[in-house]
Amino acid sequence: MSNHHPTTPPINWFRNAAPYIKAHRGRTFVIVFSGNAVTDAHFDDLIHDITLLATLGVRIILVHGARPQIETRLKAMNKTTRYVDGLRITDTEAMNAVISGVASARSSIEAHLSKNIANTPMSGIRLSVVGGNHVIAKPVGIREGVDFQHTGEVRRIEATAIRSQIEQGHLVLLSPLGYSPTGEIFNLSATEVATAVACALKADKLIFLDEESELRDKQHNAMRQLGLSEAQALLHNQNNLADETCRHIRGAIDACLSGVPRAHLIDRHIDGALLHELYTRDGIGTLISAGGYEDLRQAEINDVGGILSLISPLEAKGILVRRSREQLELEISHFSVIERDGLIIACSALYPFSDDEAGELACLVVHPEYRQKGHGDTMLNYIENRARSQGLKRLFVLTTQTAHWFQERGYNPVEVDHMPVSRRSLYNYQRNSRVFMKTLD
Incomplete structure (x- = not known):
C-alpha cells in the first residue's frame, strides 16, 4: 500500500517559492507604504509579511507616509493647508502638526514591529529597527510665486550609513522628514524619499504598496509588467490614474533609470500581496523594469x-x-x-x-x-x-x-x-x- 498523500496547495506554493527565497536572500528592498496603511485594521498582517521577508534574509528599508496622522492634528488645531502640484504648503504651525503626525505613525510602526506574541507569526522573532538623520533635505522654495515654506525635497541620502545598518541585520525605518545642514526640518514626500533611497543604495527592488487597485489597460486586463517606455506612455496617455499611482509610476521610472533593476506597484489591500508578488513567478502587482522580465x-x-x-x-x-x-x-x-x-x-x-x-x-x-x-x-x-x-x-x-x-x-x-x-x-x-x-x- 502506498503511503503517498496528495500534495496540498500550500506545500506546492512553498516548493515553487524556493528559487525566489534563494534569489532574494541578501538583497536590498525599499518598501514604501502610506499612513493609511498604518491605521488599517489589518496592518499587523502587512507587518507579519515584512517580518517574514526579514527572516528569509532580505535587507529591508521601510519608508512610511503620515498624511492621515497629520490631517488629524491639523483638524484638532482647526487649521487647513493647501496643496499645489501634490505638495502641501507647510507653514510653521503646520510643520508642528507634521512632526507630531510623523512621530505618531512612526511610533505605531515600531510598536507593531516589536510585537513578540505567542501563536502569531511574530512569535520568537525580534527585529532591530533603526532610523536616523539619513535624509538630507533642502527647501522646495518658491515656485511660480508660491512659497512652500517648510516643504522640502531630498538633497542627498546618507547611503553609507544606511548600508552599514542593513548589513548588520537591522531593519531601517525612514520617515517623510528631512534635515538640512543648518538644522532645519522639512516635510517630505514618502514616495520621493523611498525613490531617492533606492537610487542611492542601488537597491534590488523598490516596492510601492499602493492605496489604489491594480493597474489595468483599456480592455480591463491586469498590467503585470511594463517597460520604461510603456510606463512613460501610461503616464502620458491615461488621465484616470490616481495622483498617488502617478507619483509611484514616476518614482519607479526614476529608480529604474538610476540603476534599480525592478520596481513594483502592489495593491496593499490584498492580503499577502507582498509575498505573492515576490515569491511567485507571475506576481500580483505591476512590475516596471528597464530590462526585460522575459x-x-x-x-x-x-x-x-x-x-x-x-x-x-x-x-x-x-x-x-x-x-x-x-x-x-x-x-x-x-x-x-x-x-x-x-x-x-x-x-x-x-x-x-x-x-x-x-x-x-x-x-x-x-x-x-x-x-x-x-x-x-x-x-x-x-x-x-x-x-x-x-x-x-x-x-x-x-x-x-x-x-x-x-x-x-x-x-x-x-x-x-x-x-x-x-x-x-x-x-x-x-x-x-x-x-x-x-x-x-
Whole structure:
C-alpha cells in the first residue's frame, strides 16, 4: 500500500517559492507604504509579511507616509493647508502638526514591529529597527510665486550609513522628514524619499504598496509588467490614474533609470500581496523594469533541462518526436528560448540547409500557462529573423497538430519532395506529418 498523500496547495506554493527565497536572500528592498496603511485594521498582517521577508534574509528599508496622522492634528488645531502640484504648503504651525503626525505613525510602526506574541507569526522573532538623520533635505522654495515654506525635497541620502545598518541585520525605518545642514526640518514626500533611497543604495527592488487597485489597460486586463517606455506612455496617455499611482509610476521610472533593476506597484489591500508578488513567478502587482522580465535569446547548454521539461509532455503524447538529453545537448545551438524569471516558457529550433537556402522550423512549444498570450508569434518571428540573418530564403515546418496555426501565419502546404533532399531522406512516413513552407522576404 502506498503511503503517498496528495500534495496540498500550500506545500506546492512553498516548493515553487524556493528559487525566489534563494534569489532574494541578501538583497536590498525599499518598501514604501502610506499612513493609511498604518491605521488599517489589518496592518499587523502587512507587518507579519515584512517580518517574514526579514527572516528569509532580505535587507529591508521601510519608508512610511503620515498624511492621515497629520490631517488629524491639523483638524484638532482647526487649521487647513493647501496643496499645489501634490505638495502641501507647510507653514510653521503646520510643520508642528507634521512632526507630531510623523512621530505618531512612526511610533505605531515600531510598536507593531516589536510585537513578540505567542501563536502569531511574530512569535520568537525580534527585529532591530533603526532610523536616523539619513535624509538630507533642502527647501522646495518658491515656485511660480508660491512659497512652500517648510516643504522640502531630498538633497542627498546618507547611503553609507544606511548600508552599514542593513548589513548588520537591522531593519531601517525612514520617515517623510528631512534635515538640512543648518538644522532645519522639512516635510517630505514618502514616495520621493523611498525613490531617492533606492537610487542611492542601488537597491534590488523598490516596492510601492499602493492605496489604489491594480493597474489595468483599456480592455480591463491586469498590467503585470511594463517597460520604461510603456510606463512613460501610461503616464502620458491615461488621465484616470490616481495622483498617488502617478507619483509611484514616476518614482519607479526614476529608480529604474538610476540603476534599480525592478520596481513594483502592489495593491496593499490584498492580503499577502507582498509575498505573492515576490515569491511567485507571475506576481500580483505591476512590475516596471528597464530590462526585460522575459528574455528571448539563443539557448545555452544550461537551458537543456528547462527545454526537456517543456517538450516532454508533448513527446509523451506523440505530438513531438522524442529527443534525448544527449541529442538536445548536441543540438542546443539550434534552439532559441523565452525565459521568464528563471523558467523556460517557450522554445523553438532552426535547422539550416544552406545548400538549398532553406531552414526547418522545429519544436516550437509554449508552456501551457502562457499560451494565448502571443509568445508563439514572438518566437516564430524571432526564428524567421534568425533564418533571414543566415541567408535562408525559405522556412518549412512539419506538423501533425498545428496546421491551421501555421497557415494563418503565411505557411502554405507543400509536398514532401519540396523539402531539401538531405531532410527528405529522414522523413518519417509513419508519422505522416504535413509539410508547410513560407518564402521569407
